[in-house]
Amino acid sequence: MYEEVASxxxxxxxxxxNGAVMKTHGLIREAIGNYINIEPTAFTLGTPPTAANGSSSTLWLVADxxxxxxxxxxxxxxxxxxNITIYTLPYDMPIIGFAGVFAGFTLPNTVMGANAARDLIGTAVQGNNEISQFVQTHRNAFGPQVSSGEAWGMFLASITVHGIALIxxxxxxxxxxxxxxxxxxNRDSWxxxxxLFGKLRIMTALHGTAQLQHAFRCRICPAIDHPTPLCPLPDLPGWLGPTPATIAALEDASRAAASKAQEQMRLNTADGAGGSNARSGAGRGQGSFDGKARRGGKAKRGGDFKGKGKRRERDDFA
Known part of the structure; x- marks a missing residue:
């Protein structure tokens, strides 16, 4: 559905x-509208669905x-x-090169330990025919003038390893x-x-045996390279969002708010209510793209941080 939204x-x-979807909508609109000086209702905002287990995708889509x-x-x-903190990401996010987390080495979390882990992993990668052939075949990111052998050398030279302390x-x-x-x-090729990295099992005589572990899933941000207690976002200046100590309560609030909204939609639909609520309840919330008239980013005249227009009390993408 997001792919169909125009850039x-x-x-x-x-x-x-605080877990209230419509309140969050309003706060997002206020923050963005104030920053670029447009009416808070002048753009389209999509709401990520809340999963039944209380966790949810943290990515909200903005357009128009x-x-x-x-x-x-x-x-x-x-x-x-x-009352809100917003961290922005481009829609076409680049492939960042995070391959995974190796666990099992008995190495210290020091520069020397990281160098040793890098050498052990690099040697295992260099000796793996599947990875070698794959990189030499899928090398378009290096440019058309780079040969398969050169691409393989560049890939091996790029290997970096960073320690992460866990309990x-x-x-x-x-x-x-x-x-x-x-x-x-190509994301599928990546x-x-x-x-292929996940198939590696690196056995050593002195430092144990290591292999890729299951990816982390941080409940504060979309990252898979760290667990929730090590999320870096709460350390950013001005961060007002959840911390490892508060995320569970906010997830509970989000789940309760979503359940209440879904029940209200069901009741409205059962009563024959029209408008956006009835439509957004159809098709598992995968409604059509909002067809409102475009405001074109026209700057607001006067007004305070909260803006003057009536806020749209629904998901613009549903």
Whole structure:
């Protein structure tokens, strides 16, 4: 559904609103409208669904903002008002080269430990025919003038490893985050390459045996390279969103708010209520793109941070 939305568009990681979807809508609109000086109702805002287990996708989609203003919001990276923090991400996010986390080495979380882990992983990668052939075949990110052999050398040289301290079963341990320069710009091909890394089992005489562990899923941000307690976003200046200590309560509030909204939709539909509520309840919330008249990012005249227009009390993409 998001692919059908016209550009420019971008994503938000949103923290705030106390689990109330419509309140969060209003706070997002106020923060963006105030930053680029447009009416809070002048753009389209989509709401990520809340999963039954209380966790949800943290990516909200924004569209219908003129390109220069949309880029200004993305470039700001972090917007913060009294009650909400917004972290911006481009819609076409680049492949960042995070290959996974190796666990099992008995190495210290030091520079020497990281170098040793890098050498052990690099040697295993260099000796793996599947990875070698795949990189040499899927090398479009290196450019048309780079040969298969050169691409393989560049890929091996790009291997970097960073330690991450974890507590597993009440025991302090160190895992190793592996990054490489992606040889391909194709996300499906990149996913295949990551699966090949997952087949590696690196056995050593002195430092134990390591292999890729299941990806993390941070409940504060979309990242898969760290667990929730190590999320870096709460350490950003001006962050007002959840922390590892508060995320569970906010998830509970989000789940309760979503359940209440869904029940109200069901009742409205049963009573024959028309309008957007009835439509957005159909097709599992996958309604059509909002067809409102475009405001074109016209600057607001006067008005305070909260804006003057009536806020749209629904998901614009549903």
């Amino acid at each position: 420019p568009k971008f994503f938000l990681v949103v923290s705030g609103g 903002i003129p390109d220069p203003l949309a880029q200004a919001v993305v470039d700001a990276r972090l917007l913060s008002s009294t 597993v079963n009440d025991t302090n341990t160190v895992a190793w985050r592996l990054h490489v320069t992606p040889p391909t710009n 996913s295949q390459l990551r699966r």
